[in-house]
Amino acid sequence: xxxxxxxxxxxxxxxxxxxxxxxxxxxxxxxxxxxxxxxxxxxxxxxxxxxxxxxxxxxxxxxxxxxxxxxxxxxxxxxxxxxxxxxxxxxxxxxxxxxxxxxxxxxxxxxxxxxxxxxxxxxxxxxxxxxxxxxxxxxxxxxxxxxxxxxxxxxxxxxxxxxxxxxxxxxxxxxxxxxxxxxxxxxxxxxxxxxxxxxxxxxxxxxxxxxxxxxxxxxxxxxxxxxxxxxxxxxxxxxxxxxxxxxxxxxxxxxxxxxxxxxxxxxxxxxxxxxxxxxxxxxxxxxxxxxxxxxxxxxxxxxxxxxxxxxxxxxxxxxxxxxxxxxxxxxxxxxxxxxxxxxxxxxxxxxxxxxxxxxxxxxxxxxxxxxxxxxxxxxxxxxxxxxxxxxxxxxxxxxxxxxxxxxxxxxxxxxxxxxxxxxxxxxxxxxxxxxxxxxxxxxxxxxxxxxxxxxxxxxxxxxxxxxxxxxxxxxxxxxxxxxxxxxxxxxxxxxxxxxxxxxxxxxxxxxxxxxx
Numbered sequence: 001x002x003x004x005x006x007x008x009x010x011x012x013x014x015x016x017x018x019x020x021x022x023x024x025x026x027x028x029x030x031x032x033x034x035x036x037x038x039x040x041x042x043x044x045x046x047x048x049x050x051x052x053x054x055x056x057x058x059x060x061x062x063x064x065x066x067x068x069x070x071x072x073x074x075x076x077x078x079x080x081x082x083x084x085x086x087x088x089x090x091x092x093x094x095x096x097x098x099x100x101x102x103x104x105x106x107x108x109x110x111x112x113x114x115x116x117x118x119x120x121x122x123x124x125x126x127x128x129x130x131x132x133x134x135x136x137x138x139x140x141x142x143x144x145x146x147x148x149x150x151x152x153x154x155x156x157x158x159x160x161x162x163x164x165x166x167x168x169x170x171x172x173x174x175x176x177x178x179x180x181x182x183x184x185x186x187x188x189x190x191x192x193x194x195x196x197x198x199x200x201x202x203x204x205x206x207x208x209x210x211x212x213x214x215x216x217x218x219x220x221x222x223x224x225x226x227x228x229x230x231x232x233x234x235x236x237x238x239x240x241x242x243x244x245x246x247x248x249x250x251x252x253x254x255x256x257x258x259x260x261x262x263x264x265x266x267x268x269x270x271x272x273x274x275x276x277x278x279x280x281x282x283x284x285x286x287x288x289x290x291x292x293x294x295x296x297x298x299x300x301x302x303x304x305x306x307x308x309x310x311x312x313x314x315x316x317x318x319x320x321x322x323x324x325x326x327x328x329x330x331x332x333x334x335x336x337x338x339x340x341x342x343x344x345x346x347x348x349x350x351x352x353x354x355x356x357x358x359x360x361x362x363x364x365x366x367x368x369x370x371x372x373x374x375x376x377x378x379x380x381x382x383x384x385x386x387x388x389x390x391x392x393x394x395x396x397x398x399x400x401x402x403x404x405x406x407x408x409x410x411x412x413x414x415x416x417x418x419x420x421x422x423x424x425x426x427x428x429x430x431x432x433x434x435x436x437x438x439x440x441x442x443x444x445x446x447x448x449x450x451x452x453x454x455x456x457x458x459x460x461x462x463x464x465x466x467x468x469x470x471x472x473x474x475x476x477x478x479x480x481x482x483x484x485x486x487x488x489x490x491x492x493x494x495x496x497x498x499x500x501x502x503x504x505x506x507x508x509x510x511x512x513x514x515x516x
Contacts, residue, residue: 034370039308044251045179051302052180055311055375065178065185069295072375075319076298077188080216081167084190084293087212091205093163093192098145100169102137106144109271116237117141120172122185138171143238143264143290146193147272154195154286156277161201163194181299182256182516189294195274195286199265202287206243206261209291213245213259216293221301222314222426223247224434225258226511228486233468236290240265246485246511249303250433253454255485255515256300259293304430311376312398314426315419322348322355322415323372324393327365327384340383344393344411351412353419373398378422379415399425440492447500447512451475451482456513458492460506462499471501471512485511 036054038047052058059068069077085095101124117140124136139145146164154162171186178184192209196202210227217225225245235242245258268274269285278284305312315321324341328334341357348355358368365382372380382394391408395415399422406414439455441447450457461467461484468484475482487510497506 034310034367034374036308036310040251040306047308048303048306049180051306051310052299055302055306057298057302057311058180063185065174065183067180067184069188072319073295073298076301076313076317077295079317080220080293080297081190083220084212084216085167088165088192088209091163091208093165093194095166096164097166097168098142098149100139102139102145104134104137106148107137109144117172120174122171122173140170140172141290141292142166142168142170142191142193143268147268147274147288150193150195150286151272151274154274154276157197157279160276160286161194161196163192163205165190165192179299179516181295181302184295187295189292191292192290194289195269196288197276197278197284197286199263199287202263202289205289206263206291209289210243210245210259210261213261213291213293216297217245217247217258217300218427220314220316221297221304222316222423222430223258223300223304224427224431226486226488228488228511230260230486231463231465231468231484231510233465234484236260236262236264238267239263239290240267244486247300247304248434248437248456248513249300249516250437250454251303253437253456253514255456255511255513256296256303257485257515258297258300259291261291262289264288264290305426306376309370310374312426313376313378315378315423318376318378319354320356320372320375320377321353321419322379322381323368323377324348324355324357324381324383325365325368325372326357326359327382327387329385332385333388337383337385337388340388344381344383344408347411348415351416353415369396379418397422399429442497442500444500448475451513454514456485456511457482458488458509458511459500460494460497461508461510462502462504463507464502467499467501480514482512482514485513485515487511 036047036050038050040047055072056070057073058070061068120140122138124138125132150162153159167190169186169188173185174183176183194205214225214227217223225247227245228243230242230244239262242260242262244260247256247258249256266285266287268288274286275283276286302311305314324344326337326341328337338359341359345355345357369380376398378398380396382396387393392405393408393411394403394405395418396403397418437456438458439450440458441450442460447457447459472481472483487508492509494506494509498504499506
């Protein structure tokens with residue numbers, strides 16, 4: 001995907017024909033030339049980059065692959081954080097913070113794990129003009145940062161479980177095309193790291209956390225996801241097994257890993273000597289998990305819901321849920337309309353909604369409509385002289401442009417219903433589009449045909465790593481190779497079903513496709 005690197009989206013566009021000419025007097029900007037240069041269906045990569053910039057989600061930075069996250073983005077992140085942080089605290093998971101830097105000796109200790117990250121690790125080699133005696137790595141993830149201290153803190157069974165989480169940034173020096181939110185060299189995330197006395201406790205937490213990730217995507221971001229288990233080839237390096245929530249982008253025909261919850265087994269416990277004395281006085285190794293979701297979630301939201309007018313924000317995570325715009329006509333009582341806008345915002349804010357009024361007098365109502373549509377505000381309320389006279393407001397939905405007049409006496413109740421309806425409709429539309437892209441196949445020929453149609457493919461498989469490697473090799477092309485996305489927990493019947501590649505008995509159904 002083109003990243004738009006080095007170019008501000010919207011630069012070089014022709015001025016809108018409606019733009020007013022020069023003149024020294026104060027003008028009201030009437031142009032609605034806020035439209036996008038690219039259409040979602042025609043040039044998805046450029047469209048996406050432009051929406052992220054013009055919707056004021058990000059700004060490009062002067063270091064490739066790094067982006068400024070603007071307040072419109074941070075508000076979404078904070079709302080997800082508020083939900084998730086409260087839920088993990090109910091589970092008795094505590095927040096902590098570990099340093100950004102990792103010593104090479106510790107980083108190299110877990111060979112399989114670090115091999116998976118080696119090309120992406122950034123190193124500090126200088127302090128001022130002096131070379132460091134020993135280079136220091138910047139964390140790509142924190143297993144090797146945290147686990148030497150788990151070994152120190154865990155001694156007996158009463159020290160378990162140890163359940164920590166940190167909200168932080170990590171750096172992965174990606175060399176593929178940087179893409180805002182989806183592939184960036186620095187990103188925000190939470191990472192949970194837990195240790196238990198038994199495998200059963202670890203297994204339970206893996207699924208409990210995965211359910212929270214499903215809720216973030218489906219209940220907050222209005223994006224349908226599939227819960228499942230990763231193949232051995234695709235699991236977390238150094239882990240025991242990996243579960244994930246998988247989303248799908250119909251426009252590109254690519255799956256996208258939404259969040260992961262890993263059972264690390266006892267691999268890291270062996271490496272870092274994380275042992276405890278059990279109730280029988282015997283020495284035992286802990287069972288560990290790690291789990292994370294990142295600001296990638298926000299990119300998935302933009303990709304799934306955005307349209308040719310810009311962002312479409314689900315009400316649950318929108319920084320502004322309702323924008324109130326005055327529409328004063330010639331000879332109207334402008335002040336009375338402005339006062340009504342302020343009163344409407346106050347009523348909505350007191351009822352718990354996030355509402356603002358756009359009272360700027362140097363922009364026309366039409367310009368403001370385009371501006372707030374670009375930013376994806378779920379609901380626009382317009383107040384003009386007729387609305388004032390009729391003691392009503394006009395409400396316009398961002399998701400489907402439906403308009404309705406609401407009596408002021410019913411404002412709070414009807415706005416609540418509309419926002420709930422928008423949230424649900426965004427999910428339903430996204431699910432309908434996703435489901436239309438799912439194709440069940442049983443043979444290699446059907447698989448290749450579906451792959452060419454940009455489908456997410458459900459196919460029976462013999463669950464052999466060499467077969468998955470073979471599929472990757474045989475489907476490699478300019479747009480990347482096909483691979484397993486996950487084996488869904490909800491498995492269709494396998495009786496009498498054979499692997500679509502080898503013809504041997506199928507051991508599981510898996511989703512396959514190209515991915516980000």
